[in-house]
Amino acid sequence: MTDPMTGARELPVPEPQSPAPDAADVGRPLPLGVDRTPTGDAAVDAQLARLADADHLAASGHLEVYEDVHRGLRDALTALDRRPGPSAPPVPVGSPASYDNRS
DSSP states (O other), X not given: OBOTTTOXXXXXXXXXXXXXXXXXXXXXXXXXXXXXXXXXXXXXXHHHHHGGGGGGSOHXXXXXXXXXXXXXXXXXXHHHHHSOOOOOOOOOTTSHHHHOOOO
C-alpha cells in the first residue's frame, strides 16, 4: 500500500516469532527471565536469588515464595537497624537545637 501524503510504500511489519514449545514444556510453568542485579548485601542478595524458585512453580505457588522473600527482606532491613554505629553527639541543654522538638 502507498502512503498518500508521502508517496512512500508501506511495508508490512512482521509479527514477532516465538519459539515453538517443546513437547515437554507444554503445561509446565516457564521462567519469567527477570534479571536480578546483585546489591552487594549478602542477606538481600540471597532473598533476591530465592525469587528464582517461583520460576518453576505454577502461579498458585508464587505467593508462598513472595511472602518468604518479603519476610527475609524485612528481616534484613531490621538487622540494619540493630547494627551498632556512631551515635550523634548530645545536644547541650540551652542550645537552640534542644528547643526544636517538633513531632
